[in-house]
Amino acid sequence: MKIYNSILSQIQLGFYQAGDRVPSEIELAEAFNVSRITTKRALDMLAQQQVIVRKRGKGSYVAWQNQLAEDQPVDVTEEKDASPRPIRKIGMVVPGVANTYGLEILRLVEKSVRQRGDVVLIASTDGSLAEEAAVIQRTLDAGVDGLLMTPVNGQHYNEPIIRLSLEQFPIVFIDRHLPGLPIPGVYTDNFAAAKETVAYLFERGLRRIVFVTPPTRGTASLEQRLAGYLAACAEFGIANAEQMVIEGDHYHNAEQLLEKLNEVEGDAYISSEHGVELVVAEWLANQEELDKPRICFDYPKSSYVDGEPSVTHIQQDEATMAKTAVELLYQLIEGEKMEAFQFLSPYTLIEGKSTKNLAFDGGNTS
Structure with a gap:
């Protein structure tokens, strides 16, 4: 293996001394005009032979000074390397x-x-x-070979994520896609899912459809759900849809969200999260209107009664999301290049008791 032999020879000749940093995967890839996976394999082999020590996020360093004679032949090839593949560490943040x-x-x-x-x-x-940045560094220090992560919601990208992207470190997002970064993201088509919830209610004769959500700014999934709701309302000719949107922090100020619910009169309610749905249900119960149709996202199966959900909801396909993310990460670890960075996972609208009595009329307004 050319790269392995080159570095080992330079160590034998004293070009690199004990404690010196050797070129990185990216530097070697550029110097030898090969893929990063090839250079990673060479450095891993040197580490297995205890020639170098690899420190994730810091580099590779000469562990000892080789005492072999300069004229002793060095011939290590991938074909002759019969050692088993080392166990990989996958970080999940x-x-x-x-x-x-x-x-x-x-x-x-x-x-x-x-x-x-x-x-x-x-x-x-x-x-x-802040904790995300620290956790990413700790997983790198632990020597992970790749990273699966769901970034914290926010208006700005964390610096370590940008750095890993620039270094072409194997990383895949789950339930997120950060525009502008060449990092694969596996997530649900929240825009289409929200449109389907509106269509479901519209086709059953409902027009005053209230959309209740936590603050959406900086949270891609919530932004897409709101955008899908507004797009569907426009498509179906539902007027003043913006006035039917209620945003409130149900975690820290549920009372404020309840007050906002008093200001908007609706015939049906869509909650962008299950936590919001609980507040909406409480409010409707106090109004003695709990029979009004409700739909939410991510209703827990643990809340099913006799195998049936109380609330009609959008169920994300977590199995497909997990499987796809892992497969993509291993492709990156093996050095494959990605041509696409958005991978949509399927979803299902599950009917529950909250809309059980609605009759389908196809959206007929007559």
């Missing part, structure tokens, strides 16, 4: 895990990686940008 969404993705990612003979290191950022 998430903002947190909710009962309504995320647990299944974690379980399936771990299973998929384990079936490949590798391990997953899972870390939570608690939804903090």
Whole structure:
């Protein structure tokens, strides 16, 4: 292997001394005009032979000074390397895990990686940008070969994510896509899903459809759900749709959200998150109007009663999302180049008791 032999020879000749940094994967790829996976394999082989020490995020350093004679032949090829592939470490960084969404993705990612003979290191950022940066560095220091992550919602990208992208480090987003960064993202088509919820209600004769959501700015999934709602309203000729949108922080100020609900009169309600749906249901119960149709996103299966959901909802396909993300990450680890960076995962509208009594009329206004 040309790169392996070149570095080893330079160490033997004393060009690199113990503790010196050797060229990085990217520098070697440019110097030898090969893919990064080829240079990674060469450095991994040197590390396996304890010639160098690899420090994730910092570089590779000479571990010892080779005492072989300069004229001793060095001939190491990929064909002669019969050593087993080292166990890979896959990092998984998430903002947190909710009962309504995320647990299944974690379980399936771990299973998929384990079936490949590798391990997953899972870390939570608690939804903090500062903690996200620290967690990313810790996973890199732990020597992960690739990273699966759901970035924290926000209006700005975290610096470590931008740096990893520039360094072409294998990374795949789950349930996110950050425009402008060449990082593959696997996520649900929230725009189409929101449009389908409006169509479902419209085709059952409802026109005053209220959309209730946490603040959407900086949260791509919520922004797409709101955009889908407004697009569907425009398509169906529903007037004043913007006035039927209620944004409020149900986590920290549920009372304010309840007050806003009092200001808008609706015939049906779409909640962009299950937590919002709980507030809407409480408010309708207090108004003695709990029979009004409701739809939400990410309703937990643990809330099903006798196998039936109480609320009609959009169910994301966590299995497909996890499987696709893992497959993409391993492709990147193996050095494959991505030509596309957006991978849409399917979803399903599951009917529940909250719309059970609605009759389909095809949207007939007569």
